[in-house]
Amino acid sequence: MWPLPDSDPFCVSSGAKIFATTESQFNNVTMNTPLNPNKALWEKGDFTRIAGTMRESGEALVRQLGITKGLRVLDLGCGDGTTAIPAAKLGADVLGVDIARNLVEAGNRRAREQGLTNCRFQEGDASNLEQLPDHSFDVVISIFGAMFAPKPFEVAKEMVRVTRRGGRIVMGNWIPNDPTLVAQILKISSNYTPPPPEGFVSPMTWGIEGNVIERFAGGGVPAEKISFARDTFTFNFAGPPSAYVDEFRKYYGPTMNAFEAAEKSGRAADLQRELEELFNRQNKSKDATSIPATFLRVTVAV
Numbered sequence: 277m278w279p280l281p282d283s284d285p286f287c288v289s290s291g292a293k294i295f296a297t298t299e300s301q302f303n304n305v306t307m308n309t310p311l312n313p314n315k316a317l318w319e320k321g322d323f324t325r326i327a328g329t330m331r332e333s334g335e336a337l338v339r340q341l342g343i344t345k346g347l348r349v350l351d352l353g354c355g356d357g358t359t360a361i362p363a364a365k366l367g368a369d370v371l372g373v374d375i376a377r378n379l380v381e382a383g384n385r386r387a388r389e390q391g392l393t394n395c396r397f398q399e400g401d402a403s404n405l406e407q408l409p410d411h412s413f414d415v416v417i418s419i420f421g422a423m424f425a426p427k428p429f430e431v432a433k434e435m436v437r438v439t440r441r442g443g444r445i446v447m448g449n450w451i452p453n454d455p456t457l458v459a460q461i462l463k464i465s466s467n468y469t470p471p472p473p474e475g476f477v478s479p480m481t482w483g484i485e486g487n488v489i490e491r492f493a494g495g496g497v498p499a500e501k502i503s504f505a506r507d508t509f510t511f512n513f514a515g516p517p518s519a520y521v522d523e524f525r526k527y528y529g530p531t532m533n534a535f536e537a538a539e540k541s542g543r544a545a546d547l548q549r550e551l552e553e554l555f556n557r558q559n560k561s562k563d564a565t566s567i568p569a570t571f572l573r574v575t576v577a578v
């Protein structure tokens with residue numbers, strides 16, 4: 277088992293329940309209604325700013341999945357459609373499900389703007405897809421999506437339940453302690469973040485093959501139906517690495533959390549410096565930012 281950090285920027289509340297505190301939060305919830313921290317994390321900031329730097333790899337990945345016209349595809353934790361929209365462009369009937377209302381709206385807007393009538397987005401939680409019937413999709417895709425839902429055993433069970441027999445699940449999961457970008461952002465950020473509440477399961481555990489096997493076994497899928505490959509996603513940003521760090525600081529919920537915690541302890545400048553060093557070190561472009569990151573691609577034959 278890989279050692280995992282004992283603090284985690286993917287966890288917004290450190291133990292206590294969080295409550296609606298801002299005007300916009302009050303628009304959607306009654307006063308003192310506990311918020312879902314998982315939803316709050318991803319509705320924070322604006323993930324579309326980061327997603328915009330992931331489009332080429334999203335398209336390249338989808339091209340490899342054998343998507344054909346009429347295939348029923350579910351994209352779980354779809355964000356604003358980095359993989360859902362390319363799948364629809366290949367002719368599949370695509371449903372994107374995401375916990376973040378702002379990202380669902382952004383996905384529907386993008387689909388509309390691109391004239392795609394075979395791609396729609398709706399709110400939902402990968403831990404409980406009760407609104408979706410059994411065996412209703414040929415392919416379930418979840419690229420850095422379902423890994424962020426709590427209750428990983430429920431997530432695996434739900435993904436298997438909604439996939440038709442003979443269908444496929446394809447997950448992309450970041451790998452704990454990997455030397456490339458995303459795992460290193462987590463590692464650095466975790467040194468500035470308070471410990472998560474007891475029982476919190478780090479999303480990064482989805483990047484460990486043994487955990488993936490165990491979770492899908494809970495959904496009734498034997499290990500021999502699961503295959504693993506290392507793959508690469510490249511983040512491309514038009515400005516220099518330091519400006520890209522600023523995008524994460526301003527718009528990416530987990531990094532925003534890390535900076536909020538670092539500001540409280542007077543260490544925000546250290547966090548900024550460490551992230552800039554990381555982004556500069558990993559940058560492959562001379563005049564902009566291009567950073568490859570390794571992930572675990574999981575394919576499950578259902």
Ligand SMILES: C[S@@+](CC[C@H](N)C(=O)[O-])C[C@H]1O[C@@H](n2cnc3c(N)ncnc32)[C@H](O)[C@@H]1O
Pocket residue numbers: 314318319323327330334352353354355356357358359373374375376379400401402403418419420421422424425426
């Ligand atoms: C790193 S983003 C990736 C988004 C998209 N798949 C992409 O590649 O651009 C993680 C996504 O997972 C979504 N997510 C997190 N927890 C979720 C849950 N419990 N159910 C559904 N979606 C979830 C977030 O809202 C966010 O859109």
